[in-house]
Structures are given as structure tokens and as C-alpha cells.
Amino acid sequence: xxxxxxxxxxxxxxxxxxxxxxxxxxxxxxxxxxxxxxxxxxxxxxxxxxxxxxxxxxxxxxxxxxxxxxxxxxxxxxxxxxxxxxxxxxxxxxxxxxxxxxxxxxxxxxxxxxxxxxxxxxxxxxxxxxxxxxxxxxxxxxxxxxxxxxxxxxxxxxxxxxxxxxxxxxxxxxxxxxxxxxxxxxxxxxxxxxxxxxxxxxxxxxxxxxxxxxxxxxxxxxxxxxxxxxxxxxxxxxxxxxxxxxxxxxxxxxxxxxxxxxxxxxxxxxxxxxxxxx
Amino acid sequence: xxxxxxxxxxxxxxxxxxxxxxxxxxxxxxxxxxxxxxxxxxxxxxxxxxxxxxxxxxxxxxxxxxxxxxxxxxxxxxxxxxxxxxxxxxxxxxxxxxxxxxxxxxxxxxxxxxxxxxxxxxxxxxxxxxxxxxxxxxxxxxxxxxxxxxxxxxxxxxxxxxxxxxxxxxxxxxxxxxxxxxxxxxxxxxxxxxxxxxxxxxxxxxxxxxxxxxxxxxxxxxxxxxxxxxxxxxxxxxxxxxxxxxxxxxxxxxxxxxxxxxxxxxxxxxxxxxxxxx
Numbered sequence: 001x002x003x004x005x006x007x008x009x010x011x012x013x014x015x016x017x018x019x020x021x022x023x024x025x026x027x028x029x030x031x032x033x034x035x036x037x038x039x040x041x042x043x044x045x046x047x048x049x050x051x052x053x054x055x056x057x058x059x060x061x062x063x064x065x066x067x068x069x070x071x072x073x074x075x076x077x078x079x080x081x082x083x084x085x086x087x088x089x090x091x092x093x094x095x096x097x098x099x100x101x102x103x104x105x106x107x108x109x110x111x112x113x114x115x116x117x118x119x120x121x122x123x124x125x126x127x128x129x130x131x132x133x134x135x136x137x138x139x140x141x142x143x144x145x146x147x148x149x150x151x152x153x154x155x156x157x158x159x160x161x162x163x164x165x166x167x168x169x170x171x172x173x174x175x176x177x178x179x180x181x182x183x184x185x186x187x188x189x190x191x192x193x194x195x196x197x198x199x200x201x202x203x204x205x206x207x208x209x210x211x212x213x214x215x216x217x218x219x220x221x222x223x224x225x226x227x228x229x230x231x232x233x234x235x236x237x238x239x240x241x242x243x244x245x246x247x248x249x250x251x252x253x254x255x256x257x258x259x260x261x262x263x264x265x266x267x268x269x270x271x272x273x274x275x276x277x278x
Numbered sequence: 279x280x281x282x283x284x285x286x287x288x289x290x291x292x293x294x295x296x297x298x299x300x301x302x303x304x305x306x307x308x309x310x311x312x313x314x315x316x317x318x319x320x321x322x323x324x325x326x327x328x329x330x331x332x333x334x335x336x337x338x339x340x341x342x343x344x345x346x347x348x349x350x351x352x353x354x355x356x357x358x359x360x361x362x363x364x365x366x367x368x369x370x371x372x373x374x375x376x377x378x379x380x381x382x383x384x385x386x387x388x389x390x391x392x393x394x395x396x397x398x399x400x401x402x403x404x405x406x407x408x409x410x411x412x413x414x415x416x417x418x419x420x421x422x423x424x425x426x427x428x429x430x431x432x433x434x435x436x437x438x439x440x441x442x443x444x445x446x447x448x449x450x451x452x453x454x455x456x457x458x459x460x461x462x463x464x465x466x467x468x469x470x471x472x473x474x475x476x477x478x479x480x481x482x483x484x485x486x487x488x489x490x491x492x493x494x495x496x497x498x499x500x501x502x503x504x505x506x507x508x509x510x511x512x513x514x515x516x517x518x519x520x521x522x523x524x525x526x527x528x529x530x531x532x533x534x535x536x537x538x539x540x541x542x543x544x545x546x547x548x549x550x551x552x553x554x555x556x
Contacts, residue, residue, distance in 0.1 A: 004292075010318050011317075011318075012295065012296035012316070012317035012318045013293065013294065013295055013296070013318045013319075014282075014293070014294040015291065015292070015293055015294075016291065016292040016293075016294060017290065017291055018290035018291070038290070039289075039290035040288050040289075040290045040291045040473075041291075056472075057472075059547075060545065060547075192501075194334075194335075194501050195318075219499075220545075221497075221499065221505070221506060221507045221545065223470075223472050223504075223505035223506055223507075225506075226501075227499070227501035227506050228499060228501055228503075228505050228506010228507055229499050229501075229506055229507075252546065253545075253546055253547045254545040254546055254547060255545075255546070256545075256546055258543045259543055259544070259545050259546070261543075262540040262541075262543035263540075265536045265537055265539075265540035266537070267338065267498075267499065267531075267532040267533075267534075267537050268530065268531055268532055268533070268534055268537070269337075269338075269531045269532060
């Protein structure tokens with residue numbers, strides 16, 4: 001008897017992924033957490049039945065959301081990861097020698113524990129990591145009180161529903177700007193540019209343009225996400241985020257100097273200025 | 279009662295697309311043909327229950343498979359489309375003033391008729407097109423007997439199963455080389471580089487490297503295809519296919535000079551030389 005995990009990618013499109021074994025399931029204070037061993041994608045974290053990261057393709061997402069700002073920034077020492085309780089983003093950020101401090105601001109400790117207990121490839125850098133400080137709590141409140149504290153802020157959040165909605169607001173990005181040191185950069189997971197979040201993406205990019213001296217967008221191919229691509233808005237107080245200024249760190253599978261630059265070239269219909277709704 | 283169309287994208291992954299109405303269904307001499315009006319993707323052509331083209335995203339596929347060779351070639355006058363009975367590829371090719379002759383070599387006349395009857399946006403250039411010659415029959419046999427006949431050959435085929443399998447063979451590509459004029463170029467739909475066709479892609483790119491003076495790969499984002507991206511191997515007897523040499527034709531939604539060049543930059547793990555199987 002075959003068992004399937006279903007995600008509603010759009011109101012009228014679903015993906016079904018065959019389950020080998022459900023490794024973990026709980027209802028935390030915030031959400032439903034599942035860690036499932038799947039045949040196609042390996043181990044997979046789903047929150048409220050939305051795929052967050054899978055062993056097959058998480059490297060594409062984590063590398064591109066982190067290494068673009070980290071290779072474009074003059075000297076990233078202090079990095080904040082908002083969300084990202086699975087640990088994959090911390091793993092990538094920690095590869096940079098210049099980075100001395102990584103703060104993980106995750107609202108749901110249960111995600112961190114589930115990842116540590118069931119997916120070592122995601123969570124490897126969450127244990128015995130002298131650079132890391134884990135702060136369990138509301139990142140919106142935390143960021144509100146920061147002043148020029150971080151060189152790079154990476155918003156590795158779930159979709160803009162429920163408690164994560166405030167991470168997609170103009171007020172939050174204003175506070176992010178304040179929390180960044182001179183020369184600082186922020187990247188956020190910006191959802192699929194094809195479907196229901198197009199109006200939101202257009203709005204967010206408008207805010208980035210008002211708040212940051214430089215505002216751009218780039219993309220990456222992540223098969224387990226709706227449409228297979230995700231858009232990443234980036235804001236900078238300093239360098240041009242489209243230009244890598246140092247050699248890539250070792251051990252990467254998606255990111256290169258060349259893909260860094262090429263990822264800022266979007267097809268016409270995904271360029272924010274041209275985005276018609278469809 | 280909601281009705282769904284299912285495609286098995288990999289042996290353990292399915293996509294489900296909600297049906298508004300089935301507009302056409304028949305079993306032709308070669309395959310099962312469905313034209314379905316869907317909520318998310320608009321009208322959609324499926325052959326043997328594999329999505330071929332949808333109104334939402336067919337422009338991405340058709341533009342990138344055709345306009346890359348057509349903008350890189352010195353003077354494309356004569357173009358062969360293998361497969362492509364829906365008409366989308368002929369529509370794009372016909373936009374080039376330099377092109378005087380387009381031959382559509384489609385094995386299954388029923389696909390052409392279904393597209394003409396049910397999806398005008400795909401088939402618009404199949405009627406009243408003075409450049410077009412439709413040849414119903416086996417393209418493998420047709421190409422075998424050609425000698426320096428075409429400037430550009432575009433293989434717009436279905437998956438390498440059944441009658442289409444011969445389109446993915448070394449012998450066929452050898453005949454394509456012979457059928458191309460000096461300076462000629464060929465592009466083929468090269469499937470998703472993430473899943474089951476990886477070994478085949480690696481093999482094909484090896485053959486292209488042996489057969490053509492220049493052999494490269496590029497990609498495009500097409501949400502309705504497995505993994506959301508498709509790889510396109512390209513072979514050239516003349517110009518570098520990665521370099522557009524004239525201004526884009528009008529009315530494009532995906533293709534630009536910049537995305538032409540950027541699409542040849544692949545993430546490390548999708549570069550054919552580096553492709554490990556996974």
C-alpha cells in the first residue's frame with residue numbers, strides 16, 4: 001500500500017510525494033511539524049503540510065539565499081538568520097571564515113529539535129558551533145530593538161501566513177534596515193514568482209526600493225518548491241549584491257561566481273517592473 | 279465534485295492539476311491525446327498523460343528552444359521543427375523575417391488537428407502560414423535522407439519512450455548533422471536534469487561533443503515540467519550558440535539578449551561534466 005504526502009502548491013495544483021516512512025510528527029505551539037523520509041526527495045521537513053526543505057535540493061535554496069550576499073559583502077562578520085530552524089542556512093553561513101557570529105532567531109524550538117534528531121545533514125551546524133547563538137522567540141520583536149548589529153540578515157521564513165506574516169511587512173524591513181551595519185545586506189525567501197504571491201512580491205520589491213540604496217532580485221531553481229523556482233529580493237546599504245568580490249567557499253554544489261552573476265538576469269516576465277498578474 | 283489530471287513526474291512523485299473541462303480526448307494511431315482546460319495552467323495538451331504544453335508557460339519553453347539558435351545563427355533561412363505538432367514552435371520560428379521556410383515534421387496528424395481545433399494560441403501559425411510546410415510522417419526517416427538542407431533544426435519531441443525513442447539516438451544526431459547546412463545549429467528538448475533522465479542527458483551531450491564542432495547546454499524555467507526546469511543541448515557547425523548576434527524579435531515574454539547569455543550558465547550540479555547521478 002503506497003502512502004503519499006500532498007502539498008497544495010496553488011489552490012488548484014497539488015504535488016504528491018511518495019512516503020517511505022514518517023520519522024516525526026507533532027503539533028507544536030505554532031504549527032504542524034512533519035519529518036518524512038521520501039523516495040524521491042530523501043528526508044523532508046514540512047510545516048503545516050508545506051515542504052520547507054528536502055535532502056535532494058535544499059543545497060540549491062540554502063546556498064543561493066546565503067552565499068550571494070556573503071560573497072558580495074565587503075567583510076561579513078556578523079550574520080542573523082531569521083527562521084531557518086532546520087539549520088541548513090546556519091550550515092552555509094558558517095562556511096565563511098570572515099563570519100565570527102551567527103544568530104539564529106527561530107520562533108519554534110520544536111523545529112530545531114526535530115531537525116537535530118532526524119536530519120543530521122540539515123542540522124549539522126546547530127551543534128558544537130562556536131559561532132552560533134540560538135535565540136528562540138519572535139524575530140519580529142527581536143529585530144525591532146536592534147541597531148547596526150549585523151552585516152548580513154537572511155530571512156529564511158515559511159510562507160506569509162499566520163505568525164510569519166509580519167516578516168513580509170514594510171515595518172519589518174524598515175527595522176531590518178536599522179539592524180544592518182553600514183554596508184549591510186538583506187536577502188529574503190521571496191516565494192515563487194509565477195503564482196499567487198506575484199502581487200506580494202511586487203509590493204515587497206517596491207518597499208525594498210524605497211528603504212535600501214540598492215534593491216535587486218535574483219532567482220534559483222529548487223524543484224520541490226512551486227514552479228521549481230524561487231525569487232530572492234535583496235537590499236544593500238553598500239556593495240552591489242550582483243557582483244561577487246571573493247572566491248567561493250569550498251564544498252558548494254550550486255553556487256559559483258558565474259551563477260551568482262547570471263542569477264540576477266531574470267526572464268522578461270519575471271522582472272518585477274514587468275510583472276503583470278496572471 | 280473536483281476533477282483532477284495526474285502526471286507521474288517521477289516514479290514516486292505526481293503532479294495533480296484541477297480540471298475545468300476536458301475539451302478533447304482521443305486514442306490516435308500513436309498515443310492518447312488530451313486537451314484539457316485547467317484552472318491553473320489554462321488549456322493544456324497531454325500525450326499519454328504527460329503534459330506537453332500549457333497556456334500558462336508554453337512561451338518559456340517555445341521561446342527558449344527556438345530563439346536561442348535563431349538569434350545566434352548568422353542568417354537562418356530554413357528551419358526544421360521535429361515534433362511540435364501543437365504549433366507553438368512554428369509560431370516562434372515564423373517571427374523571424376530571415377526565415378523563409380519552416381518544415382514541421384510531426385508523426386501524429388491528430389495532434390495537429392486537436393491543437394488547431396482547441397488551442398488557437400498554440401496553433402495560430404499552423405494556418406495561413408506561407409512559410410510553413412507540414413510533413414506528417416516519421417521524422418527519423420525524413421532526416422535520414424537530407425543533405426545540407428536546413429540552417430536550424432529544433433527537436434521539439436515528447437519523452438524518449440515508444441516512437442520518440444529514436445530521436446534520442448546517436449544515429450539520429452549524426453543524420454541531423456548531415457541535414458544541417460554549413461553554419462547550422464540544432465537544439466533539442468533535453469528533459470529535466472534532476473531526475474531519471476540524467477544518465478541519458480550525459481550520454482547525449484557526449485554524442486553532441488563528438489558530432490558537432492561546438493556543443494553546449496542551456497536551460498529554462500518551465501513550471502509545468504518536472505523540477506520546473508528543462509535542459510537544452512545545442513550543437514553548432516558555425517557560431518557560438520551562447521552569443522546572440524542580433525536584436526530580439528518583437529513580442530517576446532521570456533527571451534532577451536541578457537537571458538540568452540545567462541541561460542548558458544548552469545548551477546554546478548547541473549553542469550554535464552559534473553553530473554553525478556542522484
